[in-house]
Amino acid sequence: MACHDPLIMWSLPLVLFFSLLIFLLIRKKQNKQQIPPTPPRLPFIGNLHQLGDLSHRSLWQLSKKYGPVILLKLGAVPAVVISAAEAAKEVLKTNDLHAFSRPVLVGTGRLSYSYSDVSFTYTYGDYWRKMREICVLELFSARRVQSFLFIREEKVALLIDTISAYSFSVTPVDLSEKILSFTANITCREAFGKSFQEIKGFDGKRFEEVIREASAILASFCAADFFPKDGWIIERLTGLLHSRLERSFRELDVLYRRVIDDHIKLEEEKEDIVGGPLKL
Numbered sequence: 155m156a157c158h159d160p161l162i163m164w165s166l167p168l169v170l171f172f173s174l175l176i177f178l179l180i181r182k183k184q185n186k187q188q189i190p191p192t193p194p195r196l197p198f199i200g201n202l203h204q205l206g207d208l209s210h211r212s213l214w215q216l217s218k219k220y221g222p223v224i225l226l227k228l229g230a231v232p233a234v235v236i237s238a239a240e241a242a243k244e245v246l247k248t249n250d251l252h253a254f255s256r257p258v259l260v261g262t263g264r265l266s267y268s269y270s271d272v273s274f275t276y277t278y279g280d281y282w283r284k285m286r287e288i289c290v291l292e293l294f295s296a297r298r299v300q301s302f303l304f305i306r307e308e309k310v311a312l313l314i315d316t317i318s319a320y321s322f323s324v325t326p327v328d329l330s331e332k333i334l335s336f337t338a339n340i341t342c343r344e345a346f347g348k349s350f351q352e353i354k355g356f357d358g359k360r361f362e363e364v365i366r367e368a369s370a371i372l373a374s375f376c377a378a379d380f381f382p383k384d385g386w387i388i389e390r391l392t393g394l395l396h397s398r399l400e401r402s403f404r405e406l407d408v409l410y411r412r413v414i415d416d417h418i419k420l421e422e423e424k425e426d427i428v429g430g431p432l433k434l
Contacts, residue, residue: 190225190234200227202380213237229380231257251278260376260389264403265368293427302344309340334362346413347426354412364405371395371402 193216195201205228206212213235216224222238236242245253256262256276258269266274272285292298313336320327338361342350350361376395378385389396417428 190223191220192225192227193220195227198229200229202228229377229385230382231380257379258382260378261372261374261395261399264399265372265406288431292431298427305343306340309336309343312336338362338365343426345427347417347429353409356409356412361409364402364409367398368402368406371399374398 193201193204196203204212204216204226214237216226217235217237222236223241224235224237226233226235236245255278256274258276262274263269269275272282272289275282275285313332316332317327317329339349342348342353346353350356353361356364374395376385377388381388413428
């Protein structure tokens with residue numbers, strides 16, 4: 155039987171409308187209580203304007219104002235910043251499997267051959283577990299690390315002698331350069347079986363330039379990292395980071411290929427980090 159009472163006809167839609175409104179307000183309040191505090195942000199760029207040249211100090215200042223756990227919007231990408239030991243333990247130890255994945259970044263993706271290495275692989279799965287197993291058992295085992303002891307002792311003694319020689323003169327010592335050369339020599343001897351000065355086409359200065367450029371690119375701002383959908387347009391228009399990234403990738407690729415080719419040409423097997431995987 156049809157109802158023609160105007161009061162009943164209007165009351166039912168109003169009840170439904172206000173019920174829905176109350177439900178949405180309660181849901182919004184619950185969601186608001188579950189997310190960390192967020193500093194005021196601007197349209198489109200979010201909180202990017204609050205990060206200075208030293209981003210770790212900027213985040214520290216924000217944590218003093220908003221608490222040890224804050225939510226930032228870096229462009230279109232949300233990021234939770236942890237600034238307390240207990241909160242970090244909760245994320246990295248108690249709930250490590252939920253926070254294990256790494257961010258998908260343009261620079262690391264290109265220089266690691268689409269995240270094919272163990273350091274920058276962004277998903278926790280069978281591939282990463284297999285890579286980690288190879289590294290632990292074959293490349294960085296206690297026996298393998300101990301076998302390189304003589305290299306470390308040799309390079310430490312050389313570093314000390316070099317610095318000591320400067321003590322008899324007024325010439326200042328560039329410790330940053332010496333430590334970089336010391337670290338690069340140990341890494342190359344253990345990984346490649348030779349010092350970086352012995353790699354064809356990569357003398358000391360050239361090798362240092364390639365490594366510094368790759369490190370700078372990994373730490374640089376890339377629009378596509380913060381605007382995944384449209385950032386590539388900005389990169390193509392400016393062309394600055396894109397061209398630097400491609401040039402750095404080609405230089406590193408040449409370095410890797412020369413080291414691998416040198417190992418393949420040798421008749422005897424070399425007991426270094428590159429020689430190990432080539433035997434697998």
